[in-house]
Amino acid sequence: MAQAAPVVPAEAEHTDAHAHGHADTNTGASNPKLAIWVFLSSESIFFGAFITTYLLYRGRSPANTPQPKDVYNIPFTSVTSFILLMSSLTMVLALASIQRGDHRRFRTWILATALFGVIFIGGQIYEFTEFYREGLALKTSVFGSSFFVLTGLHGAHVSVGIMWLLSLWGLSMQNRLHVQDAEKVEIAGLYWHFVDIVWIVIFTVIYLIP
């Protein structure tokens, strides 16, 4: 939710001359950029609570229910994780493109980012239906509950990100996203990288570490 900065001295007429992040703010960071950082630190606590819950509940599920080692398909999840990781790279390239004014490449890279996100989500859906078929549901055990709620919430965040990226792509297609708006892309990028980092933590702590 980007905003034009409303602090306006009586004398100066203000134009959008913030092309390279020079803002009239005490910290030097623009209001939207500072805001996204604060918001993401809040989100860190949110995910932290669910990750901690998962870890606390490790090993406490009844023995006759599916355990992590029974259902996890590490090679498969590694591939989807890699794809999400690559989407951060394409995001960086998209930002670099818009900062240069290269709108065609921007659209390519942002679409690629969204596409990788969609593939990741697709992989998650496949993975979850597999787990369900193997007998792991929300209600099966604390493993089922904590795993699905955590990864489900993460998936919801990725989905919101995909819609955000596609909106930026749409804006660009209508010639309404300009070099001056690069910060909007940067902010979307910060969100996207955050969601990716959360997944790296989840993948490491929940899938990889026994």
Added chain:
Amino acid sequence: MRHPKWRTGAPVLLAGIALALAGCGGSDNHQNTLKPHGTDAGKIKDLFVPILFVAIIIGVLVLGATIYAAIRFRHREGHPDNPKQVHGNTTLEIGWTIIPALILAVVAIPTVSTIWDLAERPTGPKVLQVDVTGKQWWWQFGLPKQPMVPQATALDAKKPGTGPIITSTELHIPVGTKVDLSLHAFDVIHSFWVPSLSGKKDVMPARTNHLTIEANQPGIYRGACAEYCGLSHADMRFRVVAEPMAKWKAWVARISGPPLGAYGTAAKPTDVYTLTSKTYGCTNCHTFTDPHLATYGPNLTHLASRSTFAGGTLELNHKNLKAWIMNAPKFISMESKDCRLPPPATCVGMPSFTKNTPKGQKTMTSEDADTIVNFLLGEK
């Protein structure tokens, strides 16, 4: 410089307040944290009261200073209105940081030592072990087999006739004996609290907490549930009866034995048997004959050995018991209107046997209630 009268009055005032508050422990309602009758409650009081006095003195000083300042420094017409613009005073500020820290450090020492003292779980053959289960909205007590209670075996509800001795709402303990309570909950979190004997400890499902109580004098000590547990949390009370060892042993022997009266069997039913096992289905939730059975509702074997029932809210007598059996929800709010229906109808507590009787069931008559009550009151 004037010396206001308050300077001389203040120490007198403080002493007066301290004395007054000392007497403010209140009456001994046998549920009073400041009138302990047990070892741990006594230790807690000995720790708390001196610290409370320190807190009261500090409070009176700060209050006094506030009132004094408001009066002394109030601007009066015609008087100078240009106070010295003091921005701070490093010495003072360091002082009033360090002094509270020191006071707290001093207070921390007996606190920590008491924490660890109270956390020790008593062991050995002279310790009475009791299983406590909190249920919505009453307390169940079990006395498993142990040196002090040889009759019972370890908790095993599948083998009737064995298992701990089960009673509810009233727990008898021998005076001067450490009692090691193992606390569980059946449904939601409750909290076991007998203020005269000890601080409280929460009881939780699938987790066992421990609490030690030891009564120093014989007496009846009141307890309450101290964690909001739904509808009738307020009525989830109990009593701890501390008695001399010989009397307590007699109690154990009495309540662990078979019923005194003739209850009957399926083969040879009495009126009571028919009413409770067939007509009204009491045995779905209670037992009248087996002191070892942990039923959904309180175990009613030897009910008359107790002085209270209904979560400790009613005295046990004919009038109360009869009114209760006929229409329990009138006395204690419960989620029990569907209890006379088969599962999966929601049922928490005891239904009414006279109001909203479902189709096909019988409304309890006064005579039937009398029969049941007469039997129960004979079961000492």
Added chain:
Amino acid sequence: MTAVPAPLSPPRGILHRPKASTGFWSWWTTVDHKKIGILYGGLGLVFFVIAGIEALLIRLQLAGPNGTVLTASQYNTLFTMHGTTMVFLVGMPIATAFGNYLIPLQIGARDVAFPRLNMFGFWVFAFGGLFIYSGFVLGGAPNGGWFGYTPLTSTPITGGALPGHGPDFWAIGLIMLGIGSVTSGVNFVVTILNMRAPGMTLMRMPVFVWMMLVVAFLTVFAMPAVTAALIMVFFDRNFSTNFFVAAAGGDPLLYQHLFWLFGHPEVYILILPGMGIVSEILPVFSRKPLFGRSVVIFSGIAIGFLGWGVWAHHMFATGLGPVATTAFGLATMLIAIPTGVKIFNWMGTVWGGSLRLNTPMLFSLGFIAMFTIGGLSGVTHSIVPADTQQTDTYYVVAHFHYVLFGGLIFAIFGGFYYWWPKMFGRLLDDRIGKLNFWLMLIGFNLTFFPMHFLGLAGMPRRTYRYASGMGWDNLNILVTIGGFVIASSVLVFLVNVVKSAKNGEVASADPWDGRTLEWSIPSPVPEYNFAEVPEVHAADDFWHRKYTEDEEGRLVRLPAGGADDGAHHGDGHGIHLPSPSFFPMVLALGLPILGYAAVFKNPWLAIPGAVILLFGIYAWTIEPGTAED
């Protein structure tokens, strides 16, 4: 390609942008921080009265043993709603009201960083509050206690633990309110860090702004913890998850840890604004600077940090074990130190001053006294073994009412009397105000002081009735009478409000000889706040424009300094302000609809809710912050 691109605008025909900045409808679409602050405050006061009535009903039931005024079910709902309303619909919103109104003024800004987000926060508060209260008519208002321990609240509705939809309305409602709080927190952090006037370094900010900065950070870090816990409760209740189902490996205690990890910072979120308000009032009415100003600021920051390390002191009776209880007991004692320092610094401010005992000052002095009592009973709670006798009794009810009512609410009323002239251009009557204060002080102490004794004498809390013969009867009658005295004091306040609106004394820009920037501009404040953005040279810059100090440290009046009553500097012509907007309300409306969809598990309701949400977001982002003229 054109050099300056055309600004974004919505396609023609979708929703004409509202233009009015005055008048009744302007209050629905405003993005002006001052109006939003007044909205937060007004609605917060409405909820204060509602929660107060809930308390009076509770006290009627408990006036005597075995009361029959309320059933158990009604009582349990009322104490839950009283607590939930006071914490989430009164305390936090009124603090936000003051923050909203004052922060931009005190830092020399024209508005907050995100004006529409600000209004969104208000609508979420309004809709969230309505949502929670709608439970009364839609299947059960919350009845699991304001902290809603599991498994009582997380057992599915058929389990019978808590009949009705109470816990669902509670969980979803609080999640909603949390979203509003976080947006507000983000807004305040960015505003305070980014939008200070030239020369206003962090240490030159008023103490109130500092406290709101700490509160904003606490909010954005604490709310997610409780949101996570509430999601788990809702899922356990409705989707058969096992987060708190012991038989499946879950642990009900996890809920308590997550809740109190939020809950303890929450009480600092509640009290720090009060401490900030009092830190503003005391110097002005003592004509002396705040004693040890930087230490007061650092103590506030220290409390903000330390507050994260004490949460389990709410759980001393749960069987954590001696290691944990020792650690948390000691940490709790530690946090008493910066708190005590602040009290002594406030005393040092007043000491040797030239005091005006107007109503704001009386409430602030009352704050010092009452908060000290509450703080001291808090220290007795840190004595872990003693706490096992005190927790869940009327003793702790006394403690938290002393710090929250005697503390926060007293500060809030002081703040109302202090800033009313600035906000509305008219003073509240000071004589009526004094009556308000004394009635409230007496009523408050009559209500809550006896509770210390009741708790120690064995009366548990959250009990809808108590037995006779326990020795509690007389004290309970006193408590009930006290409650009605408090009610009368609130009535007096409301009378004062009406009187002030009708014929209250017109206020100048600086009726109190204030120290901070808000007193340098006209009363009421013009829409643009400052005709010219101020240049700041010191803390309490406005005061230093009016006075300097001689060698003895006494004040010397400077002739030139003084407030701008609006006569000289024009009407703010040429200042562009953010324009009103519908979309904060529209977006906020999507939330309760989704909320009902969740509570009643109705996917058909989810669709319009999601549509409104998405429409709101898109329309908002396309709409420029400031409309074309």
